[in-house]
Amino acid sequence: MAVKIHVTRPTKIELARLKKRLRLARRIQKIIKDRLSILVMEFLQTVRESAEVRERLLKEYDDAYKALSLSVGYHGYAQVEQALMVSSMAFSLHAATRNVAGVRLPTFQMEEGQETLSWLTPGGDSSLIEYASSTAQKCLASTVELAELQSALELLGDEINKVKRVNNALEYVVIPGLDATIKYLSMKFEERDREEVARLKYVKLLIEKREAYAY
Amino acid sequence: MPTDQGPDDVIARYLGGEISTMNAQLPKVRKTLSELLHEEHPRVPCLDGSEHSFKLDELKFLASILDDRERDELLLPMIIEVHSGRSEMLIRSRQGVEAKVFARVLDMPVAVEKTGVRIYRSQLGSVRRTLKTATQYVFTL
Numbered sequence: 001m002a003v004k005i006h007v008t009r010p011t012k013i014e015l016a017r018l019k020k021r022l023r024l025a026r027r028i029q030k031i032i033k034d035r036l037s038i039l040v041m042e043f044l045q046t047v048r049e050s051a052e053v054r055e056r057l058l059k060e061y062d063d064a065y066k067a068l069s070l071s072v073g074y075h076g077y078a079q080v081e082q083a084l085m086v087s088s089m090a091f092s093l094h095a096a097t098r099n100v101a102g103v104r105l106p107t108f109q110m111e112e113g114q115e116t117l118s119w120l121t122p123g124g125d126s127s128l129i130e131y132a133s134s135t136a137q138k139c140l141a142s143t144v145e146l147a148e149l150q151s152a153l154e155l156l157g158d159e160i161n162k163v164k165r166v167n168n169a170l171e172y173v174v175i176p177g178l179d180a181t182i183k184y185l186s187m188k189f190e191e192r193d194r195e196e197v198a199r200l201k202y203v204k205l206l207i208e209k210r211e212a213y214a215y
Numbered sequence: 216m217p218t219d220q221g222p223d224d225v226i227a228r229y230l231g232g233e234i235s236t237m238n239a240q241l242p243k244v245r246k247t248l249s250e251l252l253h254e255e256h257p258r259v260p261c262l263d264g265s266e267h268s269f270k271l272d273e274l275k276f277l278a279s280i281l282d283d284r285e286r287d288e289l290l291l292p293m294i295i296e297v298h299s300g301r302s303e304m305l306i307r308s309r310q311g312v313e314a315k316v317f318a319r320v321l322d323m324p325v326a327v328e329k330t331g332v333r334i335y336r337s338q339l340g341s342v343r344r345t346l347k348t349a350t351q352y353v354f355t356l
Binding site for chain 1: 236237238239240256258261265266267268269270271297299339340343344347348351352354356
Protein backbone atom coordinates (compact mmCIF):
# COMPACT_ATOMS: atom_id res chain seq x y z
CA MET A 1 0.00 0.00 0.00
CA ALA A 2 1.31 3.45 -0.93
CA VAL A 3 2.21 5.49 2.12
CA LYS A 4 1.38 9.18 2.11
CA ILE A 5 4.14 11.51 3.25
CA HIS A 6 2.73 14.57 4.93
CA VAL A 7 5.21 17.32 5.75
CA THR A 8 4.01 20.71 6.90
CA ARG A 9 7.45 22.21 7.61
CA PRO A 10 10.67 20.37 6.75
CA THR A 11 12.47 21.42 9.93
CA LYS A 12 14.33 19.58 12.65
CA ILE A 13 11.68 20.61 15.19
CA GLU A 14 9.06 18.99 13.00
CA LEU A 15 11.21 15.85 12.81
CA ALA A 16 11.46 15.67 16.61
CA ARG A 17 7.70 16.21 16.85
CA LEU A 18 7.05 13.40 14.37
CA LYS A 19 9.33 11.03 16.26
CA LYS A 20 7.46 11.80 19.46
CA ARG A 21 4.16 11.18 17.71
CA LEU A 22 5.40 7.87 16.33
CA ARG A 23 6.34 6.72 19.82
CA LEU A 24 2.89 7.74 21.07
CA ALA A 25 1.15 5.95 18.19
CA ARG A 26 3.09 2.75 18.89
CA ARG A 27 2.21 2.88 22.58
CA ILE A 28 -1.44 3.50 21.83
CA GLN A 29 -1.45 0.62 19.38
CA LYS A 30 -0.17 -1.68 22.12
CA ILE A 31 -3.04 -0.66 24.40
CA ILE A 32 -5.55 -1.00 21.59
CA LYS A 33 -4.29 -4.50 20.84
CA ASP A 34 -4.68 -5.38 24.52
CA ARG A 35 -8.19 -4.04 24.52
CA LEU A 36 -8.98 -5.94 21.35
CA SER A 37 -7.75 -9.20 22.85
CA ILE A 38 -9.81 -8.59 26.00
CA LEU A 39 -12.91 -7.76 23.95
CA VAL A 40 -12.47 -10.88 21.80
CA MET A 41 -12.05 -12.99 24.94
CA GLU A 42 -15.24 -11.50 26.42
CA PHE A 43 -17.06 -12.02 23.12
CA LEU A 44 -16.07 -15.68 22.90
CA GLN A 45 -17.02 -16.23 26.50
CA THR A 46 -20.41 -14.62 25.89
CA VAL A 47 -20.89 -16.84 22.82
CA ARG A 48 -20.16 -19.93 24.90
CA GLU A 49 -22.50 -18.81 27.67
CA SER A 50 -25.16 -17.87 25.15
CA ALA A 51 -24.97 -21.34 23.58
CA GLU A 52 -25.32 -22.95 27.01
CA VAL A 53 -28.29 -20.81 27.97
CA ARG A 54 -29.93 -21.36 24.58
CA GLU A 55 -29.58 -25.11 24.97
CA ARG A 56 -31.02 -24.94 28.48
CA LEU A 57 -33.84 -22.71 27.29
CA LEU A 58 -34.77 -25.10 24.49
CA LYS A 59 -34.90 -27.94 26.99
CA GLU A 60 -37.04 -25.87 29.35
CA TYR A 61 -39.41 -24.90 26.54
CA ASP A 62 -39.59 -28.53 25.56
CA ASP A 63 -40.53 -29.45 29.13
CA ALA A 64 -43.02 -26.59 29.31
CA TYR A 65 -44.78 -27.59 26.09
CA LYS A 66 -44.86 -31.21 27.17
CA ALA A 67 -46.34 -30.25 30.53
CA LEU A 68 -48.88 -27.99 28.84
CA SER A 69 -49.94 -30.63 26.34
CA LEU A 70 -50.20 -33.14 29.16
CA SER A 71 -52.45 -30.86 31.16
CA VAL A 72 -54.50 -30.06 28.05
CA GLY A 73 -54.84 -33.76 27.35
CA TYR A 74 -55.96 -34.45 30.90
CA HIS A 75 -58.23 -31.47 31.56
CA GLY A 76 -59.15 -30.37 28.06
CA TYR A 77 -58.62 -27.06 26.31
CA ALA A 78 -61.51 -25.31 27.99
CA GLN A 79 -60.29 -25.80 31.54
CA VAL A 80 -56.63 -25.05 30.80
CA GLU A 81 -57.58 -21.94 28.84
CA GLN A 82 -59.82 -20.83 31.67
CA ALA A 83 -56.97 -21.36 34.13
CA LEU A 84 -54.60 -19.40 31.93
CA MET A 85 -57.06 -16.54 31.52
CA VAL A 86 -57.43 -15.93 35.22
CA SER A 87 -53.83 -16.59 36.15
CA SER A 88 -51.61 -13.58 36.60
CA MET A 89 -48.17 -12.74 37.94
CA ALA A 90 -46.68 -9.34 38.56
CA PHE A 91 -43.46 -9.32 36.62
CA SER A 92 -40.81 -6.70 37.09
CA LEU A 93 -37.36 -6.57 35.65
CA HIS A 94 -34.52 -4.30 36.67
CA ALA A 95 -32.49 -3.11 33.70
CA ALA A 96 -29.09 -1.54 34.29
CA THR A 97 -25.69 -1.37 32.64
CA ARG A 98 -22.27 -2.83 33.27
CA ASN A 99 -19.01 -1.84 31.68
CA VAL A 100 -16.62 -4.19 29.97
CA ALA A 101 -13.43 -2.59 28.66
CA GLY A 102 -15.22 0.60 27.71
CA VAL A 103 -18.37 -1.06 26.34
CA ARG A 104 -21.61 -0.45 28.15
CA LEU A 105 -23.57 -3.69 28.26
CA PRO A 106 -27.12 -4.13 29.56
CA THR A 107 -27.89 -6.30 32.54
CA PHE A 108 -31.35 -7.57 33.29
CA GLN A 109 -32.26 -8.83 36.69
CA MET A 110 -35.61 -10.24 37.69
CA GLU A 111 -36.70 -8.53 40.86
CA GLU A 112 -36.03 -10.37 44.07
CA GLY A 113 -38.73 -12.89 44.83
CA GLN A 114 -40.10 -12.94 41.29
CA GLU A 115 -38.54 -16.29 40.62
CA THR A 116 -40.39 -17.92 43.48
CA LEU A 117 -43.80 -16.41 42.76
CA SER A 118 -46.35 -18.74 41.34
CA TRP A 119 -48.47 -18.32 38.26
CA LEU A 120 -51.18 -20.38 39.83
CA THR A 121 -54.73 -19.35 39.44
CA PRO A 122 -56.61 -18.20 42.52
CA GLY A 123 -58.98 -21.13 42.35
CA GLY A 124 -56.20 -23.67 42.79
CA ASP A 125 -55.73 -25.98 39.84
CA SER A 126 -54.53 -29.47 39.41
CA SER A 127 -50.92 -30.47 39.86
CA LEU A 128 -50.55 -30.82 36.09
CA ILE A 129 -51.44 -27.19 35.45
CA GLU A 130 -49.27 -26.19 38.39
CA TYR A 131 -46.36 -28.09 36.89
CA ALA A 132 -46.98 -26.51 33.47
CA SER A 133 -46.97 -23.06 35.05
CA SER A 134 -43.77 -23.70 36.98
CA THR A 135 -41.95 -24.94 33.85
CA ALA A 136 -43.12 -21.86 31.94
CA GLN A 137 -41.77 -19.71 34.75
CA LYS A 138 -38.35 -21.30 34.43
CA CYS A 139 -38.41 -20.44 30.72
CA LEU A 140 -38.97 -16.79 31.59
CA ALA A 141 -35.84 -16.56 33.73
CA SER A 142 -33.73 -18.19 31.03
CA THR A 143 -35.25 -15.96 28.34
CA VAL A 144 -34.23 -12.87 30.31
CA GLU A 145 -30.72 -14.28 30.70
CA LEU A 146 -30.49 -15.05 26.99
CA ALA A 147 -31.73 -11.55 26.08
CA GLU A 148 -28.92 -10.05 28.15
CA LEU A 149 -26.31 -12.27 26.54
CA GLN A 150 -27.57 -11.62 23.01
CA SER A 151 -27.51 -7.86 23.39
CA ALA A 152 -24.05 -8.13 24.95
CA LEU A 153 -22.93 -10.14 21.94
CA GLU A 154 -24.16 -7.51 19.49
CA LEU A 155 -22.56 -4.63 21.37
CA LEU A 156 -19.26 -6.45 21.86
CA GLY A 157 -19.21 -7.43 18.18
CA ASP A 158 -19.74 -3.79 17.11
CA GLU A 159 -17.00 -2.60 19.44
CA ILE A 160 -14.59 -5.27 18.22
CA ASN A 161 -15.16 -4.06 14.66
CA LYS A 162 -14.53 -0.45 15.68
CA VAL A 163 -11.37 -1.28 17.61
CA LYS A 164 -10.13 -3.44 14.74
CA ARG A 165 -10.59 -0.51 12.36
CA VAL A 166 -8.63 1.80 14.68
CA ASN A 167 -5.90 -0.82 15.05
CA ASN A 168 -5.72 -1.33 11.29
CA ALA A 169 -5.61 2.43 10.71
CA LEU A 170 -2.69 2.68 13.10
CA GLU A 171 -0.91 -0.37 11.78
CA TYR A 172 -1.31 0.25 8.06
CA VAL A 173 -1.74 4.03 7.71
CA VAL A 174 -0.64 6.15 10.66
CA ILE A 175 2.53 4.35 11.77
CA PRO A 176 3.86 3.61 8.24
CA GLY A 177 3.00 7.22 7.27
CA LEU A 178 4.91 8.62 10.23
CA ASP A 179 7.79 6.20 9.56
CA ALA A 180 7.96 7.26 5.92
CA THR A 181 7.76 10.97 6.78
CA ILE A 182 10.53 10.61 9.38
CA LYS A 183 12.66 8.71 6.88
CA TYR A 184 12.00 11.32 4.19
CA LEU A 185 12.89 14.20 6.52
CA SER A 186 16.02 12.42 7.82
CA MET A 187 17.19 11.78 4.26
CA LYS A 188 16.44 15.38 3.35
CA PHE A 189 18.52 16.69 6.26
CA GLU A 190 21.36 14.28 5.44
CA GLU A 191 21.23 15.47 1.83
CA ARG A 192 21.28 19.06 3.03
CA ASP A 193 24.33 18.30 5.19
CA ARG A 194 26.10 16.63 2.27
CA GLU A 195 25.32 19.64 0.05
CA GLU A 196 26.65 21.92 2.75
CA VAL A 197 29.91 19.97 2.93
CA ALA A 198 30.24 20.00 -0.89
CA ARG A 199 29.53 23.76 -0.96
CA LEU A 200 32.14 24.43 1.71
CA LYS A 201 34.68 22.34 -0.20
CA TYR A 202 33.92 24.26 -3.38
CA VAL A 203 34.24 27.62 -1.60
CA LYS A 204 37.51 26.46 -0.07
CA LEU A 205 38.75 25.46 -3.54
CA LEU A 206 37.72 28.86 -4.96
CA ILE A 207 39.53 30.67 -2.18
CA GLU A 208 42.64 28.55 -2.72
CA LYS A 209 42.52 29.24 -6.49
CA ARG A 210 42.07 32.97 -5.88
CA GLU A 211 44.99 33.00 -3.48
CA ALA A 212 47.14 31.08 -6.02
CA TYR A 213 46.31 33.64 -8.78
CA ALA A 214 47.10 36.53 -6.41
CA TYR A 215 50.64 35.28 -5.98
CA MET B 216 -12.69 25.61 5.92
CA PRO B 217 -8.91 25.67 5.78
CA THR B 218 -7.24 24.91 9.07
CA ASP B 219 -3.68 24.78 10.41
CA GLN B 220 -4.30 21.32 11.77
CA GLY B 221 -2.78 18.61 9.66
CA PRO B 222 -4.28 15.14 9.55
CA ASP B 223 -1.76 14.04 12.18
CA ASP B 224 -3.20 16.46 14.75
CA VAL B 225 -6.66 15.13 14.12
CA ILE B 226 -5.38 11.57 14.54
CA ALA B 227 -3.54 12.50 17.75
CA ARG B 228 -6.71 14.02 19.18
CA TYR B 229 -8.72 11.00 18.12
CA LEU B 230 -6.24 8.62 19.73
CA GLY B 231 -6.32 10.66 22.92
CA GLY B 232 -10.09 10.18 22.93
CA GLU B 233 -9.64 6.48 22.33
CA ILE B 234 -7.47 6.17 25.45
CA SER B 235 -9.99 8.06 27.56
CA THR B 236 -12.81 5.83 26.23
CA MET B 237 -10.93 2.74 27.30
CA ASN B 238 -10.68 3.80 30.91
CA ALA B 239 -13.89 5.80 31.13
CA GLN B 240 -15.69 2.87 32.68
CA LEU B 241 -13.59 3.07 35.82
CA PRO B 242 -15.59 3.60 39.00
CA LYS B 243 -15.54 7.07 40.54
CA VAL B 244 -15.88 5.49 43.96
CA ARG B 245 -15.66 1.91 45.08
CA LYS B 246 -17.98 0.45 47.67
CA THR B 247 -17.46 -2.34 50.14
CA LEU B 248 -19.27 -5.60 49.73
CA SER B 249 -21.24 -4.95 52.94
CA GLU B 250 -22.49 -1.62 51.60
CA LEU B 251 -23.53 -3.14 48.29
CA LEU B 252 -25.34 -6.01 49.94
CA HIS B 253 -27.57 -3.52 51.72
CA GLU B 254 -28.55 -1.68 48.54
CA GLU B 255 -31.65 -2.62 46.62
CA HIS B 256 -29.95 -2.09 43.26
CA PRO B 257 -26.20 -2.29 43.95
CA ARG B 258 -24.22 -0.01 41.66
CA VAL B 259 -21.35 2.47 41.55
CA PRO B 260 -20.99 5.66 39.48
CA CYS B 261 -18.32 5.67 36.75
CA LEU B 262 -15.98 8.41 35.57
CA ASP B 263 -17.96 8.92 32.35
CA GLY B 264 -21.17 9.55 34.32
CA SER B 265 -22.66 6.13 33.67
CA GLU B 266 -23.37 3.53 36.31
CA HIS B 267 -21.93 0.09 36.79
CA SER B 268 -24.40 -2.37 38.27
CA PHE B 269 -23.60 -5.51 40.17
CA LYS B 270 -25.36 -8.82 39.90
CA LEU B 271 -26.91 -9.92 43.15
CA ASP B 272 -25.85 -13.51 42.56
CA GLU B 273 -22.21 -12.47 42.39
CA LEU B 274 -22.47 -10.40 45.57
CA LYS B 275 -24.12 -13.30 47.34
CA PHE B 276 -21.38 -15.62 46.14
CA LEU B 277 -18.71 -13.23 47.46
CA ALA B 278 -20.56 -12.89 50.74
CA SER B 279 -20.71 -16.65 51.07
CA ILE B 280 -16.93 -17.06 50.88
CA LEU B 281 -15.96 -14.12 53.10
CA ASP B 282 -16.48 -13.40 56.77
CA ASP B 283 -17.93 -10.16 58.16
CA ARG B 284 -14.59 -8.37 58.51
CA GLU B 285 -13.57 -9.29 54.98
CA ARG B 286 -16.92 -8.12 53.61
CA ASP B 287 -16.16 -4.70 55.08
CA GLU B 288 -12.70 -4.70 53.51
CA LEU B 289 -13.45 -5.94 50.01
CA LEU B 290 -13.86 -2.98 47.67
CA LEU B 291 -15.92 -3.52 44.55
CA PRO B 292 -15.50 -3.56 41.61
CA MET B 293 -12.08 -5.19 41.80
CA ILE B 294 -9.77 -3.59 39.25
CA ILE B 295 -7.83 -5.82 36.88
CA GLU B 296 -4.82 -3.94 35.50
CA VAL B 297 -3.95 -4.91 31.96
CA HIS B 298 -0.35 -3.94 31.15
CA SER B 299 0.46 -3.71 27.47
CA GLY B 300 2.78 -6.42 26.26
CA ARG B 301 2.60 -8.51 29.43
CA SER B 302 0.98 -11.87 29.81
CA GLU B 303 0.00 -11.43 33.43
CA MET B 304 -2.46 -9.05 35.04
CA LEU B 305 -2.50 -7.39 38.39
CA ILE B 306 -5.38 -6.96 40.78
CA ARG B 307 -4.62 -4.13 43.19
CA SER B 308 -5.14 -5.29 46.72
CA ARG B 309 -4.27 -3.78 50.06
CA GLN B 310 -5.83 -6.11 52.55
CA GLY B 311 -5.35 -9.34 50.65
CA VAL B 312 -9.05 -10.19 50.64
CA GLU B 313 -8.89 -10.19 46.86
CA ALA B 314 -6.31 -12.99 47.02
CA LYS B 315 -8.76 -15.13 48.96
CA VAL B 316 -11.54 -14.41 46.45
CA PHE B 317 -9.39 -15.19 43.42
CA ALA B 318 -7.92 -18.31 45.00
CA ARG B 319 -11.46 -19.52 45.58
CA VAL B 320 -12.66 -18.61 42.10
CA LEU B 321 -9.64 -20.20 40.40
CA ASP B 322 -9.60 -23.06 42.88
CA MET B 323 -5.83 -22.74 43.27
CA PRO B 324 -3.38 -20.53 45.18
CA VAL B 325 -2.59 -17.20 43.53
CA ALA B 326 0.63 -15.18 43.48
CA VAL B 327 0.31 -12.40 46.04
CA GLU B 328 2.71 -9.48 45.79
CA LYS B 329 3.16 -6.22 47.63
CA THR B 330 1.00 -4.34 45.17
CA GLY B 331 -1.66 -6.97 44.68
CA VAL B 332 -2.62 -10.31 43.23
CA ARG B 333 -1.07 -11.50 39.99
CA ILE B 334 -3.07 -13.64 37.60
CA TYR B 335 -2.38 -14.89 34.09
CA ARG B 336 -4.31 -14.33 30.90
CA SER B 337 -5.36 -17.97 30.76
CA GLN B 338 -6.98 -17.58 34.20
CA LEU B 339 -8.84 -14.45 33.23
CA GLY B 340 -11.64 -16.38 31.54
CA SER B 341 -12.54 -18.26 34.73
CA VAL B 342 -12.39 -15.08 36.79
CA ARG B 343 -14.60 -13.11 34.42
CA ARG B 344 -17.04 -15.96 34.07
CA THR B 345 -17.66 -16.02 37.81
CA LEU B 346 -17.21 -12.32 38.57
CA LYS B 347 -18.62 -10.53 35.54
CA THR B 348 -19.73 -7.38 37.29
CA ALA B 349 -17.50 -7.56 40.37
CA THR B 350 -14.37 -7.00 38.28
CA GLN B 351 -13.38 -4.28 35.83
CA TYR B 352 -10.46 -3.69 33.50
CA VAL B 353 -8.05 -0.80 33.42
CA PHE B 354 -5.54 -0.44 30.59
CA THR B 355 -2.08 0.86 31.42
CA LEU B 356 1.18 1.24 29.56
